Every structure is written in structure tokens, then in C-alpha cells.
Amino acid sequence: MFKRLSNKLILTLLALLLLLSASFIGFAIWSTPMFLQELNQKLNLTLADNIVKEKKLMIDHQVNQDAMQSIFMGLMLVNPIIEVYLVDTNGKILSYSAPEGVVKRNSIDLAPVKQFLESDKQRPVLGNDPRHPERNKVFSAARITQNDQLQGYLYIVLGGQTYDSVVDILESSYMLRLWTGAVGISLLIASLAGLLIFRHITRRLRQLADGMEEFKQHDFKDSVSLPARFDGRPGDEIDQLGATFREMSERIIKQVKQLEHNDKSRRELVANVSHDLRTPLASLQGYLETLLLKADSLSEAEKQDYIKIALQHSDRLRKLISELFELAKLENQGAELHFEPFSMSELIHDVTHKFQLEAKEKNLQLETSIPEEPAFVSADIGLIQRVLENLIENAIKYTPAGGHIGITLLSGGNNFATSISDDGQGIPEEDLPHIFDRFYRVDKHRNTDGTGLGLAIVNRIIQLHNSKIDVQSKPNTGTTFSFQLPSAQLN
């Protein structure tokens, strides 16, 4: 029960409310008697004075017993709880209204009386209660004078009840009981309201916690079912928390998938690499061993053939390793490109020139179509040269004798589009989506001396130039690869 945030909040609220109520009631209990005493004294401020003005209570320092008796009687009738004392100038009690034996003091302290008689003093002023030596009470007092000479004091203890316990006070005060009841009911209402409000506020936190738990249960792989309010619209902190969690979980799912995919392709790569390396290596080893073992029985021409084949295999191995290395470098996140403006027309011209002899030997026509005006692009010249070489090499490789290969450069707005077309074997439709994958080779081309890495390298280079390579092909009709590069801003 105490694990729930809403319950913790409600308990905290209850504790605070109880503390507040207790201190409030405590203060009320402490201050009410003082307040009543102050009220009592203020109401009777002039009581003693009025009596002294009315009656001559002392004549020549002697108590006027008749006057005193009539006051005692009168006051007893009006208010039986007040006690009247007549004291001399030293505070000695000369006469009093209380029954014999109950008065325990012979004199009272005159200091509070004098303080009372000074106007503007803070009330209540408490004076001695002659009935109880230890107790003080509120009083009204007045000087008794004769011919401006002080004869004594009329000291009226206003009495009232004294309270020995809280229950006493509560029982004696209807208002206080009312207050306590009101505080109790407010406490109840506040607790109920707090319960509802906290439940409402923490409901979203609970939903969020449940969503997180569900996400964890599903191994951080499945998207979480969160309420629509956590969709990222501006809300309070909890909504923002929900929206951030939703975004975070989506990113985690994506990254987990990416990691799984990376792991799978890494395994495939290792399998492909080991297979592709093992085959030429085994052949190379086989030919070299044969040469060594049968050196005596082989003719010179056979030996030459064996060496040539071994060399071909070692060349294939070299090519495969260097292409793998090149691709790994390009796929590395930190692959560094050196962008510079250069003439694409010149580059195409130079690369094509390099392949003219090879094309001629295969009886292929290799032509370029380049605009007259200079075509400056901004790219990494070394890498773009590699792209052109790979694509022209492929076109020569997969186009039968008598075929035609064309390299075209077209200007279009801020870009230059380069395309390499041939009218060769073409690529079956089902293979097209895969030809840029590492080690992918169209089945019927498996026997040619390719590595299956050339197009992966081309694709990666064009990607690094923030562009895309496009392929269009039809079996027995031909293939066209094309890509665009941004024109260079020459000043």
C-alpha cells in the first residue's frame, strides 16, 4: 500500500493537515482563556470605580461596614461569582464578601492593582486571588480617597471559572466545540479531495510506469501501448515525460533492430569472406603443390600453365582483399572525403580512354556523350574515378562482343547526371534489388571473375556524396547505371 505514490502523497497530506489542525486547536485552547479573561476585565473596567463613586466605603481609614454590606448584597444578587475585597494602602485585606474561612490571604500584592489603574496598559492584568495563595485572577480595582487622600482600594476579583484540562475548556465553550468540529470536518473533506486529486494526478504516472514495465517485459523490442495524451503535444511535466519515453522507446526499438541487423550482416559477411577467400586460396595451393610434387614429370609448357593459373588465383585474392579493405574503409563512419571542384567531362574522358583498348579487344564500342561547356562538379575525384571504373568495367564484362557502351553526361539545373549504358546481358528483375549488396552476384555470372563487391563500393561512394545510384536493366537488352553530382560553385 505504501509503495504507491498516490498513497504516499495522501498520507503526507493527512499528516500535514493533522499537524496544522493540532497546532490550530492547541493555539485556540491556549489563547481562549486569555481572551476570555481580557474580555472579562475590559467589560468590568469601571466596575470598581463606579462603586467607589457611589458609596463612601472608608471614612478616616475605617471601613464603612454598612456601605460594604449593601455592596456585598447587591453584587451577590447580580453576579455571585465575583468577590469584593477592601484593602488598605498596603494591600492588607480589611473586609471581603466571601464566606468565613475561604480567604487564605491576609493581603494582596498592590503592583498589579497599580498597573491596572494606569490606563492604556496591556490587558488582562492578573492579580492575587485571596482564596488561593498560588493563583492569580483578573480583577477590577479603584482607589478609595477622602479629601484627595488615599484611604485604600476596592479590589473586585472577577473570578469566573478556571480550567484544569482541555476537555474542561471544550466542554465549557460551545464555540470551541463548534470550531473543533469544523476543523474535523474540513480535515475529512480535504483528505477526500486530496485522495481524488492525487489519484487523478498519479494515474498518468501509473500508466507510464505500466508502459515501461511492459516495454521491459518485451525485452525492449515491442512498441509500448501508452495513452494518446503522451503523443508529444504540449502538456505538463508528466505528459512531457510520457512523450519523451515514447520517443526514447521508439528509438531503442529501432536501434535494437539495427543492432540485430548489423549482427546478422556481420555474420553473413564473415561467412562470405571466408568462403570467397578459401576458394582461390585452395586452388592456388593446389597448383603450387602439384608443381612442387610433379616438377619432374611436367613439361615446361604445363609448368607455365600451372604458374599462370596460380597467378590468376593470387590476383583474384589480391583483388578481393583490396576491395574488401576499400569497402570497410568506406563503410567506416569516419570515412574521409576530399571534396573539390573538378571537370566531370575531363574525368569521363580520361577514364574512358583507359578502357578503350580493353573494349576494342572485346570488339565493343565505347563512346562518350559530353556537353561542350565545362561541367564542374564538387566531389571526391578519386572516389568518383573509382565509380566510373567499376561501372565501365562491369559494362565491358557483361556485354557480349559487338555490343555498345555509352557514357553520357547531362547538365540539369544544379546537378550533372552521369549514366553508363550497355546493350549487354542485362540483369533479371528479381536480382535488381540486391545487386548493390555485398557479395551479391547474379547466378549466371557466378563463373566470371567478379568479387560481388564492385557495386557495393559504388553504391557506398555515391551515398557518401549524398546522392543515389539508379539502375535500369532488362535481360538481353541492356543496363543503365546513373547518378547525379552537384555542380561546383566556381567564383
Ligand code: ADP
Ligand atoms: P562483380 O564483381 O561480380 O561484377 P559487382 O558488384 O560489380 O560484382 O556486380 C554485382 C552483379 O551485378 C554482377 O555479378 C552482375 O551479375 C551484375 N551486373 C553488374 N553490372 C552489370 C551490367 N552492366 N550488366 C549486367 N549485369 C551486371
